Amino acid sequence: MAVNNTVEKSGEHSLTLENRKMLSLTGVTDIESFDEGQILLYTQLGELVIKGRDLHVNELSVDSGRLTVEGDIWSLSYGEKDRRGKSGLIKRALR
Numbered sequence: 001m002a003v004n005n006t007v008e009k010s011g012e013h014s015l016t017l018e019n020r021k022m023l024s025l026t027g028v029t030d031i032e033s034f035d036e037g038q039i040l041l042y043t044q045l046g047e048l049v050i051k052g053r054d055l056h057v058n059e060l061s062v063d064s065g066r067l068t069v070e071g072d073i074w075s076l077s078y079g080e081k082d083r084r085g086k087s088g089l090i091k092r093a094l095r
Helices: 002-010 088-094
Strands: 014-018 022-026 028-034 038-043 046-061 066-078
Touching (some): 014 066, 028 046, 028 066
Antiparallel strands (some): 014 022, 028 038, 046 066
């Protein structure tokens, strides 16, 4: 039972990048900001900055934490761990 609690606390996050054009993410907890050049978001395992050109959020599932981004993806950069819950843009989208 303690093992299951540890897994839940650490969270899960994955990403799949196809041909630097399509990015699929799981474990997304918050989107801080986004425009055509940069997306700043938080996953269950920390901050993630996506940089590129003509970036578009195609799919966002609040329930499952899934996110799909299309565009010219230049870089993916992880930052500090931030275990925020669902808040920010996702929370505002639910209102």
